[in-house]
Amino acid sequence: xxxxxxxxxxxxxxxxxxxxxxxxxxxxxxxxxxxxxxxxxxxxxxxxxxxxxxxxxxxxxxxxxxxxxxxxxxxxx
Amino acid sequence: xxxxxxxxxxxxxxxxxxxxxxxxxxxxxxxxxxxxxxxxxxxxxxxxxxxxxxxxxxxxxxxxxxxxxxxxxxxxxxxxxxxxxxxxxxxxxxxxxxxxxxxxxxxxxxxxxxxxxxxxxxxxxxxxxxxxxxxxxxxxxxxxxxxxxxxxxxxxxxxxxxxxxxxxxxxxxxxxxxxxxxxxxxxxxxxxxxxxxxxxxxxxxxxxxxxxxxxxxxxxxxxxxxxxxxxxxxxxxxxxxxxxxxxxxxxxxxxxxxxxxxxxxxxxxxxxxxxxxxxxxxxxxxxxxxxxxxxxxxxxxxxxxxxxxxxxxxxxxxxxxxxxxxxxxxxxxxxxxxxxxxxxxxxxxxxxxxxxxxxxxxxxxxxxxxxxxxxxxxxxxxxxxxxxxxxxxxxxxxxxxxxxxxxxxxxxxxxxxxxxxxxxxxxxxxxxxxxxxxxxxxxxxxxxxxxxxxxxxxxxxxxxxxxxxxxxxxxxxxxxxxxxxxxxxxxxxxxxxxxxxxxxxxxxxxxxxxxxxxxxxxxxxxxxxxxxxxxxxxxxxxxxx
Numbered sequence: 001x002x003x004x005x006x007x008x009x010x011x012x013x014x015x016x017x018x019x020x021x022x023x024x025x026x027x028x029x030x031x032x033x034x035x036x037x038x039x040x041x042x043x044x045x046x047x048x049x050x051x052x053x054x055x056x057x058x059x060x061x062x063x064x065x066x067x068x069x070x071x072x073x074x075x076x077x
Numbered sequence: 078x079x080x081x082x083x084x085x086x087x088x089x090x091x092x093x094x095x096x097x098x099x100x101x102x103x104x105x106x107x108x109x110x111x112x113x114x115x116x117x118x119x120x121x122x123x124x125x126x127x128x129x130x131x132x133x134x135x136x137x138x139x140x141x142x143x144x145x146x147x148x149x150x151x152x153x154x155x156x157x158x159x160x161x162x163x164x165x166x167x168x169x170x171x172x173x174x175x176x177x178x179x180x181x182x183x184x185x186x187x188x189x190x191x192x193x194x195x196x197x198x199x200x201x202x203x204x205x206x207x208x209x210x211x212x213x214x215x216x217x218x219x220x221x222x223x224x225x226x227x228x229x230x231x232x233x234x235x236x237x238x239x240x241x242x243x244x245x246x247x248x249x250x251x252x253x254x255x256x257x258x259x260x261x262x263x264x265x266x267x268x269x270x271x272x273x274x275x276x277x278x279x280x281x282x283x284x285x286x287x288x289x290x291x292x293x294x295x296x297x298x299x300x301x302x303x304x305x306x307x308x309x310x311x312x313x314x315x316x317x318x319x320x321x322x323x324x325x326x327x328x329x330x331x332x333x334x335x336x337x338x339x340x341x342x343x344x345x346x347x348x349x350x351x352x353x354x355x356x357x358x359x360x361x362x363x364x365x366x367x368x369x370x371x372x373x374x375x376x377x378x379x380x381x382x383x384x385x386x387x388x389x390x391x392x393x394x395x396x397x398x399x400x401x402x403x404x405x406x407x408x409x410x411x412x413x414x415x416x417x418x419x420x421x422x423x424x425x426x427x428x429x430x431x432x433x434x435x436x437x438x439x440x441x442x443x444x445x446x447x448x449x450x451x452x453x454x455x456x457x458x459x460x461x462x463x464x465x466x467x468x469x470x471x472x473x474x475x476x477x478x479x480x481x482x483x484x485x486x487x488x489x490x491x492x493x494x495x496x497x498x499x500x501x502x503x504x505x506x507x508x509x510x511x512x513x514x515x516x517x518x519x520x521x522x523x524x525x526x527x528x529x530x531x532x533x534x535x536x537x538x539x540x541x542x543x544x545x546x547x548x549x550x551x552x553x554x555x556x557x558x559x560x561x562x563x564x565x566x567x568x569x570x571x572x573x574x575x576x577x578x579x580x581x582x583x584x585x586x587x588x589x590x591x592x593x594x595x596x597x598x599x600x601x602x603x604x605x606x607x608x609x610x611x612x613x614x615x616x617x618x619x620x621x622x
Contacts, residue, residue: 014355015222016348017165018137024274031135032274033165033350034223042222045215046208048247048347048359048366050222070295070353 005060007052012071079548082173090179108524112145128174130524134165140349148253153575161248165350166225170271181263199265224270230400233260238447239405278547303335304358322411341386375465376407382421405462468493469593485527488513
């Protein structure tokens with residue numbers, strides 16, 4: 001089974017987006033918060049809750065992305 | 078070589094836009110330097126300039142956007158800083174900032190999606206309370222979290238001068254009434270989206286600086302866990318918490334201190350875009366989440382004689398819902414309590430007074446609409462609210478000189494802590510305060526977060542980060558530019574009519590003991606005089622040849 005980046009504790013996410021920034025750098029070699037396999041979105045207006053939208057059609061098991069999260073939201077499994 | 082900063086110029090009168098790149102702005106580094114230069118260029122057109130910086134959104138902690146405009150509250154040049162995701166989306170849309178000119182004939186919403194700019198009617202958002210405005214935008218435009226949203230609250234529409242501009246729901250440009258400045262242009266909502274990417278000039282260097290900054294920011298765990306409300310413990314310890322309209326400066330009890338406040342209000346944290354610290358704290362009220370920090374809690378808490386988190390939370394929700402700046406609102410309510418001989422500590426009274434202020438039906442309420450009064454019992458300074466730190470000369474002087482109207486910008490209260498139990502020489506204090514402005518101005522040009530000043534005020538950090546992005550500025554250039562940018566700010570303050578010696582200083586400052594003892598009026602006035610003569614004198618503000 002290939003390993004994947006799993007957003008296991010998104011209730012702790014503060015929405016900083018550093019995971020998106022790093023994902024773009026690692027996969028595209030560019031500075032961007034979009035255009036990679038990972039996007040952070042607000043769950044809904046009025047609430048400080050976020051979700052990770054991940055395209056699992058490509059490699060996602062980057063330990064650097066797991067480790068950059070200041071709130072430890074990700075696992076690789 | 079750094080790329081010329083590109084600004085989107087919006088003309089609300091003609092509902093047109095123009096994209097301009099400014100080669101001449103490159104040497105000014107970014108942020109405040111760029112914004113002041115463009116403010117001056119368009120001075121006669123009463124512009125609002127919003128700018129990010131060269132590090133914005135691509136290095137951790139460089140998350141702020143600076144606004145430069147004429148304050149509806151004071152009439153003078155204003156600078157204000159907001160977090161959220163505006164800096165990130167401006168960059169992703171392909172702009173370093175916006176220049177907003179003209180005035181729309183009716184309430185307008187502008188949507189910016191890279192090079193697609195649309196002007197639309199915004200009447201459907203009028204009259205809604207602030208969170209409802211954001212809800213309505215989320216359900217009608219863009220993807221939540223994939224754009225930055227700026228909106229005014231209803232107080233701005235009602236003519237309240239001290240109404241901030243809100244950003245991404247839980248952030249704002251505080252003080253000086255940028256929300257009201259938007260309303261005066263009939264600009265209700267502005268959204269910015271984009272998905273542009275940038276090449277990395279020097280991958281290895283970028284990674285090194287990124288990781289170094291990230292490690293440094295991880296040292297700010299206390300700021301993350303407690304937010305700026307952590308300052309209340311220090312202020313309590315030195316008896317510098319203004320209470321009951323500064324009838325005293327000691328805080329009794331510990332209920333409002335950050336840990337108990339967070340526990341009582343079920344707080345949670347969020348981050349600005351690209352910042353791993355996450356120091357923005359939100360309380361969970363009956364109906365919604367509302368942000369809080371030191372200055373809003375101190376102004377709507379102890380300054381009004383309220384010491385229970387739940388009651389402060391109700392007032393914070395009220396202020397946000399109607400669109401009042403909490404520090405200015407707290408200053409007005411504290412004044413009214415004393416002047417009208419009401420009882421401090423009654424939040425029901427304050428809710429009623431806030432509604433009356435908002436409605437503006439009675440003559441007294443109309444007197445308080447444009448700015449915070451400077452009457453004898455009021456703590457208002459130059460039309461602004463009192464930043465609730467009663468630490469001593471430097472923190473108050475920063476406010477009087479319009480150098481530090483927010484916790485983020487005021488370098489005086491830390492200087493005051495250094496000066497405790499020391500003989501204070503007016504000229505030396507002014508010199509130290511101005512020196513602190515130079516390093517602060519570097520941060521404000523990079524638009525690094527002011528709460529992370531120890532990181533971004535280090536010229537070596539700035540130099541390395543800029544170099545990684547291909548911007549080759551020398552240390553000397555950065556230092557010199559910071560000094561020139563600060564002077565440019567003073568020139569524009571002067572041009573908009575600000576004169577430090579004209580600011581009426583609240584008499585209470587000289588009656589109540591501060592941690593530096595009872596402040597001497599003559600000494601304080603001497604500081605203002607030294608500042609005017611040494612730094613603000615018209616001839617000294619001429620550009621250097």
